[in-house]
C-alpha cells in the first residue's frame with residue numbers, strides 16, 4: 001500500500017471491544033469551531049489564493065453560505081471550494097465587477113475520482129500533473145488554510161455535555177472520530193482539550209469520506225442498530241444512513257441543547273435499543289428544517 005492508501009490503516013486495525021459503535025464528527029459537533037475556522041481561516045484564504053479581492057463581499061457570502069449556513073455545511077473543503085466558485089460564477093454582482101471564474105476542470109476531475117480528499121492525495125496527483133496550475137493553486141490554498149487554522153484556532157473547548165457524554169458512554173461503546181478535517185488538526189484539537197483519550201481512532205479527510213470510514217469501522221461486526229453517528233451536517237446524516245447506521249443531530253445554533261438531550265436521554269435510548277424509529281425521526285425532521293438549500297441572494 002502506498003502512503004496515501006495506508007492512511008486508513010488505524011481504522012482497519014481497530015479492535016472491537018464493545019457491542020456499540022459511536023462515530024463522532026468534530027467541527028461544529030464537538031467543538032464550536034465552525035465560525036472561527038470558516039470566517040477567519042477558510043474564507044480569507046479563498047479570497048487571497050483565488051484572487052477574489054475585487055468581489056470579496058460576494059466571495060465571503062458564498063463561502064459562508066456553502067460551509068456554514070446551507071445543507072452543504074461540513075462538506076469536505078475541496079468540493080466546497082468548487083461550490084463557492086460555481087456560485088460566484090453565476091452571481092450577477094460578481095460578473096458586473098469583471099469576475100471570470102477560473103477553469104477548474106482539473107480540480108473537478110480530481111474531486112470526482114478521489115475519495116481521500118486531503119493534501120497527501122492532492123500532492124500525489126500533482127506529481128502526475130505537474131503543469132496544472134489550478135491544482136497547484138488549490139494546494140497553496142489548502143496549505144494556507146491549514147496554516148491559518150494552526151495559528152488562529154485555539155482555546156475553543158468542547159460544547160457543554162460533550163465530556164459528560166464521553167464519560168457516560170466510554171465503557172459501553174467503541175468511539176471514533178469521523179471528520180473531514182485534516183488529521184493533524186484533529187489530533188491537535190482533541191489533545192488540547194484532553195478528549196482524545198476517549199476515542200479509539202481519529203479519522204480525518206486523508207482516511208477517506210465519512211461514509212467510507214464508518215463502513216470500515218462497522219465491518220468489525222457491530223449490529224446496524226448499535227452504530228450511531230453524531231454530527232451537525234446533512235452530510236453526516238447521509239454518511240450514517242448509507243451504512244444503515246443511526247444518527248443523532250447536533251443542531252446548528254442549538255448545540256448545547258442537543259448535547260444536553262443526548263446526555264440526558266438519547267444516549268440511554270441508544271443503549272436500550274429504543275432510539276430508532278419515531279424518536280430519531282422527529283429529531284432528524286427538526287434538524288433537516290434548520291439549513292436551507294437555496295442561497296439567500298437567489299430568493
Ligand SMILES: [Mg+2]
Pocket residue numbers: 025026027028029074231232233
Ligand atoms: Mg461538522
